[in-house]
Amino acid sequence: KQEVTQIPAALSVPEGENLVLNCSFTDSAIYNLQWFRQDPGKGLTSLLLIQSSQREQTSGRLNASLDKSSGRSTLYIAASQPGDSATYLCAAATQGGSEKLVFGKGTKLTVNP
Amino acid sequence: GAVVSQHPSRVICKSGTSVKIECRSLDFQATTMFWYRQFPKQSLMLMATSNEGSKATYEQGVEKDKFLINHASLTLSTLTVTSAHPEDSSFYICSASVHRWGEQFFGPGTRLTVL
Numbered sequence: 001k002q003e004v005t006q007i008p009a010a011l012s013v014p015e016g017e018n019l020v021l022n023c024s025f026t027d028s029a030i031y032n033l034q035w036f037r038q039d040p041g042k043g044l045t046s047l048l049l050i051q052s053s054q055r056e057q058t059s060g061r062l063n064a065s066l067d068k069s070s071g072r073s074t075l076y077i078a079a080s081q082p083g084d085s086a087t088y089l090c091a092a093a094t095q096g097g098s099e100k101l102v103f104g105k106g107t108k109l110t111v112n113p
Numbered sequence: 114g115a116v117v118s119q120h121p122s123r124v125i126c127k128s129g130t131s132v133k134i135e136c137r138s139l140d141f142q143a144t145t146m147f148w149y150r151q152f153p154k155q156s157l158m159l160m161a162t163s164n165e166g167s168k169a170t171y172e173q174g175v176e177k178d179k180f181l182i183n184h185a186s187l188t189l190s191t192l193t194v195t196s197a198h199p200e201d202s203s204f205y206i207c208s209a210s211v212h213r214w215g216e217q218f219f220g221p222g223t224r225l226t227v228l
């Protein structure tokens with residue numbers, strides 16, 4: 001059974017700092033891995049999707065990497081801004097006949113001005 | 114593109130009533146739609162997967178008679194919480210994808226409070 005863990009659960013940084021959020025998964029047989037942003041009381045906004053054959057994806061100040069062999073993904077945020085404050089979720093899409101996304105519990109990021 | 118809407122965004126109901134939540138893909142046809150629930154400070158848990166025109170597949174522990182899912186068209190899926198109780202209070206989020214293995218696009222969620 002796939003399990004996804006995100007560390008740390010919460011992170012507070014000053015504005016302008018570069019930061020890394022971590023995501024680990026127990027079953028390396030994934031179809032893809034996605035990073036989402038969730039603002040309080042809101043739905044999910046997809047940030048980046050990495051296919052199993054890819055190593056990384058970039059969008060603006062965000063860069064996500066995927067290392068299937070070690071069961072890890074990282075989300076790098078450059079030059080953080082107060083508007084980046086949100087909960088960041090990673091989710092692994094499992095193979096084996098299932099289209100399920102297994103989510104981590106998220107990392108709550110606070111960027112202080 | 115790839116916009117998914119949910120209605121209502123918030124609903125408060127009395128215990129014992131039924132509540133229907135709609136999920137629509139606005140600018141694409143969704144072969145598959147997914148329903149999740151999220152408790153405070155917890156992650157999203159998949160409740161069921163529905164494919165247009167066929168019965169939904171429920172996750173273990175989810176009562177199919179309590180959470181009725183209808184995927185009547187390629188742009189609409191509904192979740193009906195029947196005889197709702199306070200423990201059903203949660204944040205319900207749907208997602209939609211063009212095909213089974215495709216990227217899921219998420220709706221804004223529905224906050225259900227059962228008094």
